[in-house]
Amino acid sequence: MCFKTETEVERTTKQIDKIIRKDRKNNYDTGCKFVLTTLLLLGPENSGKSTFIKQMRILYQGGYSDVELNRYKLALRENCINSIQTLLKSEKVILPETLLCHKKSVLACNGSTLDQCCCDIEILWSHPIIKEAYDKSTEFPITLPTNAAYFLQNVRKFSDPDFIPNHQDIINSRLKTNGISTIVFPHQGLEFTIIDIAGQKSDSRKWLHCFDNVNAVIFVVPLDEYDIKTGNKNKLEEIREEWTSMSRHQQFEDTSWILFLNKTDLFEIKLKKAPLKQFFPDAPDTTEVKAASNYILSYFTKAFKGKVVYPYITCITNTDLTEQIFQAVSHTVINRALSHAGF
Numbered sequence: 001m002c003f004k005t006e007t008e009v010e011r012t013t014k015q016i017d018k019i020i021r022k023d024r025k026n027n028y029d030t031g032c033k034f035v036l037t038t039l040l041l042l043g044p045e046n047s048g049k050s051t052f053i054k055q056m057r058i059l060y061q062g063g064y065s066d067v068e069l070n071r072y073k074l075a076l077r078e079n080c081i082n083s084i085q086t087l088l089k090s091e092k093v094i095l096p097e098t099l100l101c102h103k104k105s106v107l108a109c110n111g112s113t114l115d116q117c118c119c120d121i122e123i124l125w126s127h128p129i130i131k132e133a134y135d136k137s138t139e140f141p142i143t144l145p146t147n148a149a150y151f152l153q154n155v156r157k158f159s160d161p162d163f164i165p166n167h168q169d170i171i172n173s174r175l176k177t178n179g180i181s182t183i184v185f186p187h188q189g190l191e192f193t194i195i196d197i198a199g200q201k202s203d204s205r206k207w208l209h210c211f212d213n214v215n216a217v218i219f220v221v222p223l224d225e226y227d228i229k230t231g232n233k234n235k236l237e238e239i240r241e242e243w244t245s246m247s248r249h250q251q252f253e254d255t256s257w258i259l260f261l262n263k264t265d266l267f268e269i270k271l272k273k274a275p276l277k278q279f280f281p282d283a284p285d286t287t288e289v290k291a292a293s294n295y296i297l298s299y300f301t302k303a304f305k306g307k308v309v310y311p312y313i314t315c316i317t318n319t320d321l322t323e324q325i326f327q328a329v330s331h332t333v334i335n336r337a338l339s340h341a342g343f
């Protein structure tokens, strides 16, 4: 989505205000008083922005309502069927005769009829040809959902009519965000508002002024996309251009910049299969995650145009780690706010 008219901007600002007022009312009902702090999440699609907001929700707002759990249940079933169908539809996956009936059954199903092909998915997923296709999927012209293996391993659980997603299921799910999502919660004596502007990439001048009072921008980079090409560019190169352009924006002149190099777990697995040096010739010849992420870190910090950047290597699906990182981020934001105020 991008804002084309002034009314769209106004509508979105109102939408954010409404969510903030609602969350704030809940917070004030607990009797707290807060200093306001706003964090803006930026970064490409699929980098982990919504997952970060989900973690904040679990950590600081006590989780999800029944209606939301139901939405995630449906999303997980969709994620699961989508993962196996994507593999089966690849021209590179040639199945033996004995598996064709299972393929047919799976291709005829959708998220709401997952239970009817649960056994077929289990048989296919345990077969070496499908496992191999999954391992090599980045070499094929297909895009598997992140965490496809998690969805396929859990097909029986997701198909159960009484299935209720737990936090881990929700964190691993992919529910595409359209438009802006916001969360407001008290933490360390501050009221945090975190805004995820999702896919509003084009023409940032149209929407950036909706976010006047941002204390820090968190820019999320999916480390595991170093081996993906978009057009004639590497995906990380494309993301770095966005990073440069956003960090030089005068709107964020006095804003703290926080860089999340995310999906370290997937990065670590991928480094063993696809050497970083193959895609970035001046990278160290290593499969070691620390050295490889340090290289990507300097790749991004060299292209940074703001005043100061605080980098973190993250795995946002890990709740404990994300809690620790958020503690550090909030300290940074508080300290910067105090030094700006002359303390």
Ligand SMILES: Nc1nc2c(ncn2[C@@H]2O[C@H](COP(=O)(O)OP(=O)(O)O)[C@@H](O)[C@H]2O)c(=O)[nH]1
Pocket: 043, 044, 045, 046, 047, 048, 049, 050, 051, 052, 146, 147, 171, 172, 173, 174, 175, 177, 262, 263, 264, 265, 266, 314, 315, 316, 317, 318
């Ligand atoms: N394994 C792994 N998956 C992640 C991580 N961060 C996000 N994801 C998954 O990546 C997918 C996309 O994340 P999402 O937060 O929706 O991306 P967004 O488009 O930036 O909002 C989801 O399935 C998440 O569970 C991570 O650190 N590790």
Ligand SMILES: [Mg+2]
Pocket: 046, 049, 050, 051, 176, 177, 198
């Ligand atoms: Mg999202």
